[in-house]
Amino acid sequence: MTTSLTILGIESSCDDTAAAVVRGAPGAAQVLSSVVAGQTDLHAPFGGVVPEIAARAHAEKLDLCVIQALDQAGLALADVDAIAVTSGPGLIGGVLSGVMCAKGLSAGSGKPLIGVNHLAGHALTPRLTDGMAYPYLMLLVSGGHCQFLLVRGHGDFTRLGGTIDDAPGEAFDKVARLLALPQPGGPSVETEAQNGDPERFLFPRPLLDRPGCDLSFSGLKTAVLRTRDQIIAEHGGIPRQDRSDICAGFQAAVGDVLAEKTRRALAVLRDETDGPLTLAVAGGVAANQSLRQALLAVCNENDARFTAPPLALCTDNGAMIAYAGLEKFAAGERDDTSLIARPRWPLDQTSPSLIGSGKKGAKA
Amino acid sequence: MPSDQLILAFDTSAAHCAAALLSGDQVLGVDVDDMARGQAEHLFPLIEKLLGAHGVEWPELARLGVGIGPGNFTGIRISVAAARGLAVSLGIPAIGVSSLEVQHRTTPVLATVPAPRDQCYSQAFTTGAGQPELTTIRAAQAMADRLGIAMGQPLQPADLVTAIGLRAQAATVLTPPAPLYIRGADAAPPRDPAPVILP
Numbered sequence: 001m002t003t004s005l006t007i008l009g010i011e012s013s014c015d016d017t018a019a020a021v022v023r024g025a026p027g028a029a030q031v032l033s034s035v036v037a038g039q040t041d042l043h044a045p046f047g048g049v050v051p052e053i054a055a056r057a058h059a060e061k062l063d064l065c066v067i068q069a070l071d072q073a074g075l076a077l078a079d080v081d082a083i084a085v086t087s088g089p090g091l092i093g094g095v096l097s098g099v100m101c102a103k104g105l106s107a108g109s110g111k112p113l114i115g116v117n118h119l120a121g122h123a124l125t126p127r128l129t130d131g132m133a134y135p136y137l138m139l140l141v142s143g144g145h146c147q148f149l150l151v152r153g154h155g156d157f158t159r160l161g162g163t164i165d166d167a168p169g170e171a172f173d174k175v176a177r178l179l180a181l182p183q184p185g186g187p188s189v190e191t192e193a194q195n196g197d198p199e200r201f202l203f204p205r206p207l208l209d210r211p212g213c214d215l216s217f218s219g220l221k222t223a224v225l226r227t228r229d230q231i232i233a234e235h236g237g238i239p240r241q242d243r244s245d246i247c248a249g250f251q252a253a254v255g256d257v258l259a260e261k262t263r264r265a266l267a268v269l270r271d272e273t274d275g276p277l278t279l280a281v282a283g284g285v286a287a288n289q290s291l292r293q294a295l296l297a298v299c300n301e302n303d304a305r306f307t308a309p310p311l312a313l314c315t316d317n318g319a320m321i322a323y324a325g326l327e328k329f330a331a332g333e334r335d336d337t338s339l340i341a342r343p344r345w346p347l348d349q350t351s352p353s354l355i356g357s358g359k360k361g362a363k364a
Numbered sequence: 365m366p367s368d369q370l371i372l373a374f375d376t377s378a379a380h381c382a383a384a385l386l387s388g389d390q391v392l393g394v395d396v397d398d399m400a401r402g403q404a405e406h407l408f409p410l411i412e413k414l415l416g417a418h419g420v421e422w423p424e425l426a427r428l429g430v431g432i433g434p435g436n437f438t439g440i441r442i443s444v445a446a447a448r449g450l451a452v453s454l455g456i457p458a459i460g461v462s463s464l465e466v467q468h469r470t471t472p473v474l475a476t477v478p479a480p481r482d483q484c485y486s487q488a489f490t491t492g493a494g495q496p497e498l499t500t501i502r503a504a505q506a507m508a509d510r511l512g513i514a515m516g517q518p519l520q521p522a523d524l525v526t527a528i529g530l531r532a533q534a535a536t537v538l539t540p541p542a543p544l545y546i547r548g549a550d551a552a553p554p555r556d557p558a559p560v561i562l563p
Binding site for chain 2: 045046047050052053055058059060062063066067077092093096097098099100101102103104105106107108109110111177178179180228232235236237238239240243337338339340341
């Protein structure tokens with residue numbers, strides 16, 4: 001595959017409106033531009049992402065992000081080979097806005113349209129940033145997702161395990177809310193934990209006693225709530241040092257769980273390949289330095305390579321969608337203007353679903 | 365704009381997908397499919413069929429008209445997002461037209477569009493245009509009586525999309541279309557107050 005492709009990518013499945021241009025070939029591509037318009041301020045008063053507010057912002061920002069991304073790449077729409085867009089899974093109002101904008105871009109320019117799974121975007125990012133060879137282990141850990149994926153090809157994923165309830169990012173946000181720390185919770189809990197004693201409060205390590213790579217964070221959240229309420233009952237508020245200690249203890253629990261499950265997932269990868277073992281992490285939670293250290297330690301003890309894309313490509317962005325679109329396009333995959341936006345779309349269609357096993361099917 | 369330029373109008377603000385093709389103020393064709401859901405998948409195939417039936421290619425269009433509601437939030441976003449994408453790819457203006465303003469021609473009217481739970485979106489057009497609002501049908505009727513003007517009726521999809529095309533054709537202000545929600549997003553701040561942090 002020597003042809004160089006130029007792909008426009010569009011992402012709007014949660015609270016970031018993003019567009020980017022990526023150029024190259026599978027395993028050898030570079031980011032020409034990447035524009036991300038966040039919505040943190042819009043959602044801050046509500047302590048979480050409000051779907052309708054997110055959808056409203058996306059609908060009026062997407063085209064502007066696209067224009068900006070093309071400008072920064074020094075290209076016109078006529079210069080791209082195809083338009084890739086997140087068509088699920090995610091908050092459906094935002095996904096729909098992105099898909100409709102992309103259809104408009106595609107119809108008017110005659111450029112092919114490619115629907116991309118948001119999770120595939122994250123999972124293939126190591127190929128964009130490091131030219132990573134298949135297979136590798138991917139830990140996707142963000143505000144909305146937590147799963148271990150064995151990545152064998154751009155459309156070949158096996159989910160080794162995932163959260164059966166909340167995503168770690170959600171837990172960080174919730175803990176921040178419980179402790180009067182600002183949103184988003186990830187960075188504020190991490191900063192607060194730096195002054196804390198991780199061993200003063202011993203929080204549960206959910207599901208460590210069970211085999212496999214599934215995770216759970218809901219009980220951990222509740223344990224933090226109980227500890228907090230006890231402290232408030234005793235002191236009439238939360239002494240600052242106690243807050244730091246809770247944050248440190250909570251973060252240590254998340255780190256222990258992720259590390260142990262990663263150890264198990266690496267063992268599965270070892271059975272799969274004779275080549276070098278690689279763990280890649282992506283998602284906003286991968287920005288947490290203490291969690292990274294925990295994962296790095298597991299990799300070192302298993303002679304596995306550890307890689308995490310730079311933060312801007314770890315959190316939601318358009319470049320990962322453009323790159324995943326590039327791999328699909330290079331493989332001859334195309335969609336048309338009847339492309340469907342899907343709120344639920346598991347990457348691994350064969351493993352039994354973890355969340356949302358109702359009649360609508362697995363969430364992700 | 366010149367009287368023979370091609371204008372495409374579309375609307376998905378209620379349980380339909382509607383598109384109209386105009387040459388200046390002449391209506392070349394209208395296509396409507398009633399549907400409660402699935403507009404996002406159906407809109408472009410419907411438009412492509414309409415353009416194809418008149419031998420029109422996308423790049424020949426000079427202007428877009430798009431229904432901005434009020435109505436179903438998702439529905440109006442579907443059309444507005446599509447129109448904004450098309451405006452970028454075709455390099456032509458997209459004009460947002462509200463389904464309230466199309467009810468006003470020359471005589472004063474209290475334009476109304478149905479809303480859930482015995483409510484309606486309404487807007488008075490007298491010497492000027494009033495503020496659009498969400499109100500009960502009873503209150504809208506009282507307002508029309510007080511102003512001494514007739515209650516407007518929502519246009520049927522084919523008439524609505526045609527009117528959107530005509531308004532877009534006549535428009536002189538070319539700002540990007542934005543959905544006309546009127547009602548704010550349902551969201552409330554968290555109920556649990558934040559705890560007090562002691563020194």
